[in-house]
Amino acid sequence: MRGEGFGIRAAAACIGILYLAAFVYIRIISGSELPEMRKNISAALYAECETAIEGTMPEDPRGRAFAKALFLGDKSEISREDKEYFRISGVSHLLALSGMHLSILYGIFTVLTSFIPSGRAGTAVRSTVNVSLLFIYSLMTGMANSIARAFVMIFIYETGKILGRKQKPLWVLALSAIIILSYNPEAAADVGFQLSYSAMIGIFTIFPYLKDLIYTKNRAMKYIWNTIALSVACQISTLPLILWYFGYFPKYFLVTNLLCVPLSSVILALIMTSMLAFAIWPPAGIFCGKILSCSIDILVWITESVSALP
Numbered sequence: 598m599r600g601e602g603f604g605i606r607a608a609a610a611c612i613g614i615l616y617l618a619a620f621v622y623i624r625i626i627s628g629s630e631l632p633e634m635r636k637n638i639s640a641a642l643y644a645e646c647e648t649a650i651e652g653t654m655p656e657d658p659r660g661r662a663f664a665k666a667l668f669l670g671d672k673s674e675i676s677r678e679d680k681e682y683f684r685i686s687g688v689s690h691l692l693a694l695s696g697m698h699l700s701i702l703y704g705i706f707t708v709l710t711s712f713i714p715s716g717r718a719g720t721a722v723r724s725t726v727n728v729s730l731l732f733i734y735s736l737m738t739g740m741a742n743s744i745a746r747a748f749v750m751i752f753i754y755e756t757g758k759i760l761g762r763k764q765k766p767l768w769v770l771a772l773s774a775i776i777i778l779s780y781n782p783e784a785a786a787d788v789g790f791q792l793s794y795s796a797m798i799g800i801f802t803i804f805p806y807l808k809d810l811i812y813t814k815n816r817a818m819k820y821i822w823n824t825i826a827l828s829v830a831c832q833i834s835t836l837p838l839i840l841w842y843f844g845y846f847p848k849y850f851l852v853t854n855l856l857c858v859p860l861s862s863v864i865l866a867l868i869m870t871s872m873l874a875f876a877i878w879p880p881a882g883i884f885c886g887k888i889l890s891c892s893i894d895i896l897v898w899i900t901e902s903v904s905a906l907p
Contacts (some may be wrong), residue, residue: 642737643669649872652879653886660890663692663897667861668868670694670738679897685904687847688857694738696747696793699731701862703751705869706730717761724755742777742784743793749773750797766801770794788842792835799834800827821855828854849903856899864892 646669654660662674672680672692683689690697710723728751735748750773757764774794777784784790807826813819828851832839840846847853867889875882 639737639739642733646737646872647671649875649882650868653871653875653882654890655883655886657886657890659897660886660893663893664864664868664889666692667698667864670741679900682897682900682904685847686853686857686900687850687903688853688900691857691861693743693789694741695743695789696750696797697858698865699735699744699747699751701865702734703727703731703747704862705866721759724759728752728755742787742790745777745784746773746790746793746797749776767798770797770801788838791838795835795838796831799830799832802830803833804830824855824858825851828858849906853900853903857896860892860896860899864889864896867892 647665650664650668651661654664658674659676659679662672662676663679665671666675670693675692680689680692683692706727707723710726713719713723713726731748731751735744738744740748750769753769753772754764777790804827807830808823810826811822813822832850836846867885871882871885871889873882874885
């Protein structure tokens with residue numbers, strides 16, 4: 598027997614294949630000559646989000662600049678001084694759209710779709726909705742190499758869930774690289790591509806061993822240690838590339854990543870909440886924007902304080 602919800606799972610898998618085909622065409626085959634329809638759609642989505650961000654924080658230009666950088670990847674309005682704070686403190690990766698941003702959004706979307714009933718059919722619907730939302734976001738932000746890597750990996754993972762198959766992380770990572778490099782070998786020379794895959798290799802190979810070095814039943818301590826272990830694993834695997842391309846090593850990366858990465862997840866959730874509230878009722882969006890502004894101020898204060906350390 599094919600089992601419960603086979604039709605829905607098959608349809609969801611087909612939809613997923615269509616998304617992957619669209620990704621391959623938009624991000625890889627078409628190259629720099631992007632289809633006109635894609636330009637229009639992504640430009641319209643981008644403009645709507647930009648307008649919503651500006652509307653939620655009308656009196657906070659600095660906060661708007663960081664909100665645009667964190668959600669849209671536009672760093673043009675951030676001052677050179679603020680960028681230097683992030684660079685010295687070791688969290689400049691937060692200001693560049695990467696697989697981390699897509700992973701955070703994936704986690705948020707997963708929580709938002711958790712109300713969908715469980716079961717094979719429900720899993721297929723949840724996976725399709727999550728992949729669709731991530732595809733729209735990737736389309737809007739231009740599908741940079743690191744975003745492309747994360748999207749393909751999440752697509753493969755969700756397709757496996759729909760089909761009831763287990764995946765091995767390194768196999769999924771390798772398959773995503775094969776898909777991207779098969780159509781665009783030049784991506785291998787991109788710094789973002791190299792850093793993204795190096796970080797993921799560290800997460801899949803080094804992090805599990807570091808995580809098991811300390812065992813605790815306390816949830817708070819476990820979270821803190823896992824965050825530290827994850828940051829160390831990423832730094833170890835990306836250190837040669839960082840030294841080669843940028844010529845420096847952030848001394849306080851553990852402190853800033855421990856504080857700023859969780860906070861950036863909250864900020865991304867607040868950005869989406871503020872934009873949605875602004876679209877429904879502008880005063881509510883502005884109220885959420887004030888909370889967002891405070892969160893961004895804390896983020897900048899952390900990086901400024903750490904960067905001032907000797």
